[in-house]
Amino acid sequence: MTTITMAEQERRQDVTVLFIDIVGYTTLVDRLDCADVRALQRDYFSAVSAVVRACGGIVEKYVGDAVMAVFGAGEAGFGPEAAAAAVRAGLSVQETLRGRLLAGRFPVRTRVGLATGEVIIDPLAAFDGGYAMVSGSVVTTASRLQSYAPHDTVVVCAATRAVTDTLIAYQELPPVSVPGKPYPLDLFRALQPQTASLAAVA
Numbered sequence: 149m150t151t152i153t154m155a156e157q158e159r160r161q162d163v164t165v166l167f168i169d170i171v172g173y174t175t176l177v178d179r180l181d182c183a184d185v186r187a188l189q190r191d192y193f194s195a196v197s198a199v200v201r202a203c204g205g206i207v208e209k210y211v212g213d214a215v216m217a218v219f220g221a222g223e224a225g226f227g228p229e230a231a232a233a234a235v236r237a238g239l240s241v242q243e244t245l246r247g248r249l250l251a252g253r254f255p256v257r258t259r260v261g262l263a264t265g266e267v268i269i270d271p272l273a274a275f276d277g278g279y280a281m282v283s284g285s286v287v288t289t290a291s292r293l294q295s296y297a298p299h300d301t302v303v304v305c306a307a308t309r310a311v312t313d314t315l316i317a318y319q320e321l322p323p324v325s326v327p328g329k330p331y332p333l334d335l336f337r338a339l340q341p342q343t344a345s346l347a348a349v350a
Contacts, residue, residue: 157272163220164234164264164308165287166205167294168196168241171257173213187251189213195248196241203237204230208281216291218282221269231308232315234262235338238302246300260302261294262338263287264311292326293335306334317342 170176170192177185189210196215197207204224205217219234220226238260249255265286273281289305297303309318317339323332 158268158270160266160268161220162226162264163218163267163269163282163286164226164231164262165208165267165282165290166200166217166219166234166238166260166262167214167290168217168238168258168260169212169214169294171259171299176254176256184251184253188254191250192245192256195244195250199241199244200237203233203240205234205237206281214291214294216287221271221282228311228315231262231264232312232341235302235304235308235312235316236341238262239338239340242300242302257299259294259297259299261290261292261297261304262302262308263290263293263305264307265289288328289326289333292329293324293333296324296326296335298337302338304336304338306336309334309336315342316340 192213193210193215200207200217204222205219206221208216208218217234217237219237220230224230242258242260245256245258263286265284267282267284267286269282270280293303293305303321304318318336319339321335321337323334325332
C-alpha cells in the first residue's frame, strides 16, 4: 500500500462543484474568426465569473467554453447555504445571459451541472488562478451532469439536492446512466430559491 502525504495546507472537506458550458459551442466557433472567438469568450467568462464571485464561489478553471467553480471552499467552510449559493449562481448566470448578445453579436444558451461531495482542497492553488485547487470524483460528476442537463437548465446530484432541499425548489428528472459510473445518477432540476425558507434561515 502506498501512503500519500498531503501538503500542510491541504485539507479534506465537502464542497459543491459547478460546471457551466455553452450549448452548441463547437458548431458556433467553427464558423468564426479566432478574434471573434476570443471576444465571445472574454465576454462570457467575465459574466460567469462575476456571478460566481458575487455568490461566494471561486472560479477554479476555464476550459474551452466551460467554467468550473467551487463553493464552500473558503474560510466560512461548507454547509447548506454554500451549496444553495452554488445553485443560485447557476440560475443567476442563466438569467444574466438570457437575451444577451456576447461580444455584441452572439446569443448563447447554457447548461449547468452541480455535484456535492468530498474533495482535497489546496487553498494556495487559488493564488495561481485556482487551477487544480480541488481534487476528487465529485469534479467529474459535476462535469458529467452538466453534459446531461437540458438546455437552459441547472441540474444537481442527489447529494446537492439533499443538503439544499429547504432552500431550493426542485423538479425530479429521470436518472441518467453515466459512462464510468457503476449505477445511474439521480438528477434534479433546480427551479428557484425557496424564499420563505431563506427568510426562516436568516
